[in-house]
Amino acid sequence: MSVLPDRPSDGHPGPGSPTLELRGVNKSFGAVQVLHDVHLTVYPGQVTALVGDNGAGKSTLIKAIAGIHPVDSGEVVFEGRRVHLHGPRDAARLGIEVVYQDLALADNLDVVQNMFLGRERKRGVVLDEASMEQAARDTLTKLSVRTLKSVRQLVSSLSGGQRQTVAIAKAVLWESKLVILDEPTAALGVAQTRQVLDLVRRLADTGHAVIFISHNMVDVFEVADRVAALYLGRIAADVPVDQVDRAQVVELITAGRSGDLGIEPTVAEAGV
Amino acid sequence: MSGNTIQTPTSAQEPGGASSGFEGDRAADSVGAIVRGYVDKVRGGDLGALPAVLGIVVLGILFTVLRPDTFLTPLNLTNLLVQAVPITLLAMGLVFVLLLGEIDLSAGVVSGVCAAVLAQLLAESGSPWWVAVLAAVATGMLIGVFTGSLVGIVGIPSFVVTLALFLGWQGVTLRLIGQGGTVPVRDPVINGISNDTLPVWLGWLLAVLLVLLYAGLQLARWRSQRARKLASEPLVIVVARIVLIAAVVLGVTAVLSVDRALSAAVELAGIPYAVPLVLVLLLALTFLLGRTGYGRHVYAVGGNAEAARRAGIDVTRIRVSVFVIAGTMAAISGIAAASRLGSVTPGSGAGNTLLYAVGAAVIGGTSLFGGRGRVRDAVLGGLVIAIIANGLGLLGVQAYLNFIITGGVLLLAASVDALARRRATTARR
Structure with a gap:
């Protein structure tokens, strides 16, 4: 990974300057171009909802940010510096953590063990259980997670919402700056969705930049500060959530355009 | 047994209070709760x-x-x-x-x-x-x-x-x-x-040392967990386990230290090296x-x-x-x-x-x-x-x-x- 100094795009860096900026990012798999000239800005302390229909390129976009699929062209700017992500470890080193939809928790391990999986703290060769348990508990407390009975509970005994909570807390444990949540409320009940949305909000309130992928407009409008809509691999809009309503976002997702917002019709058709 | 507040896993959480949850980590010390916890575990x-x-x-x-x-x-x-x-x-x-x-x-x-x-x-x-x-x-x-x-x-x-x-x-x-x-x-x-076989005295010595070592490690771990407010088992369970291990180790040593030779002319006693x-x-x-x-x-x-x-x-x-x-x-x-x-x-x-x-x-x-x-x-x-x-x-x-x-x-x-x-x-x- 190389880090090059970058000319600030809009004035001075400081509080309020974006955590992550994508500028003209393109990505193809063979002959299929999945991402076209994608511009996206993600701010600290804000939840940016990333919406789009199936196949719009959401997964490819987050995998590009996570370093799993390096971009073909365009710039990725992290905290004001241009970065090249060649693998998940590059992204993790910068403080980018992804919580995947299928969670990646080991059922047979407890909450602490899962949160530290692959990055265990040791004293010599011996695992430092006390320090890991303390840190896990501190993180969960900081996120005001009150639904867990014990941090030494096996993950297999947790409910869907609790599992999601653990997965998110795991991402936060690593001084992460940008947390990407891939459909965290899919397949959750009403009460559990509530818990997870509260947690997403607190994640932003504790200063993290959050990308929140969801198909559920209710959740998006409940928790997001900004909405970025992907349509056929292009960003149709990247706007504060109070400047759009639910119908407009649905239109952006399905047609790529809504009123003055969205992709120019000619471009949109060319993309089909 | 310990000065900690007794909380059963079923005890209500203070709603919205300053509690950080995890009440199950300071596990119940009452025998009833321990038995219930074990039955739940087996049922699960x-x-x-x-x-x-x-x-x-x-x-x-x-x-x-x-x-x-x-x-x-x-x-x-x-x-x-x-x-x-x-x-x-x-x-x-x-x-x-x-x-x-x-x-x-x-x-x-x-x-x-x-x-x-x-x-x-x-x-x-x-x-x-x-x-x-x-x-x-x-x-x-x-x-x-x-x-x-x-x-x-x-x-x-x-x-x-x-x-x-x-x-x-x-x-x-x-x-x-x-x-x-x-x-x-x-x-x-x-x-x-x-x-x-090991000489009988050496067998006993090792058995006793083993039990003491086990008891020491278990109790030290329990104390440090309690002191740092980490998840820990009730003391009864820890002690019960130590007693059980001690009984098994010393019991087996006792059986193996009896002269088991079939004829009275020879003596055969002690723990086999295996x-x-x-x-x-x-x-x-x-x-x-x-x-x-x-x-x-x-x-x-x-x-x-x-x-x-x-x-x-x-x-x-x-x-x-x-x-x-x-x-x-x-x-x-x-x-x-x-x-x-x-x-x-x-x-x-x-x-x-x-x-x-x-x-x-x-x-x-x-x-x-x-x-x-x-x-x-x-x-x-x-x-x-x-x-x-x-x-x-x-x-x-x-x-x-x-x-x-x-x-x-x-x-x-x-x-x-x-x-x-x-x-x-x-x-x-």
């Missing part, structure tokens, strides 16, 4: 050592009733323990393989190959015992690397790889020993593993599995290989390594078996050896589906298997019945495992 499919302990007790009572004059004598109990040693050692290695949800059907015959290497080096080239032991163990490790590479790197299902090797290694043993041949093992050190050998390996492997990063990663790969991979764990390396451990333990098991029988034949490690070892691990509580199991399972299950073999031997049942009963016991253990797993899956949410 986590049977722990329950089936093996039940098996030992029930079978022990059964054979005592059927053969009151012979089963419960110090001589027979010593025989039983020494009988259990090769099965247990083999099962200890298999626990690592089973933890990944893999199987090693060749572990038994690998122990045969390693024993053949040992015997040939001792008999043919007159090597000192330690050279032969090192060669046998190295053979086991290399075989493990080979098996593990085929499974982990080439990607052939372990069932197929080890089924093929099950046949293949028997051929190698046959070649090393010779058709119909028997290579005697007469080295005093090797034979001594199963047939010589018992501390099992104990040392049990402690070492338990430490590896429970206290090191490697062990944690073995469980993680067994529980969710994809999650482990995403967490940056080298899944292939872990997969190869468990077969190396199984191969190494097979070699040690082969040495122990050769020591007990005083010879190695082409049939060493074949037949029902592997079935016994897998049965031991599963009866002890290791899951065939991966992710759940401990090294001590091999010891508890190994005892159950040895009691069955020993008791049926005392009853003089016919060979056909022996096969049927042992196969039935393995099936029973596997059924318990499968049902417990189903219970655990449906108990969620």
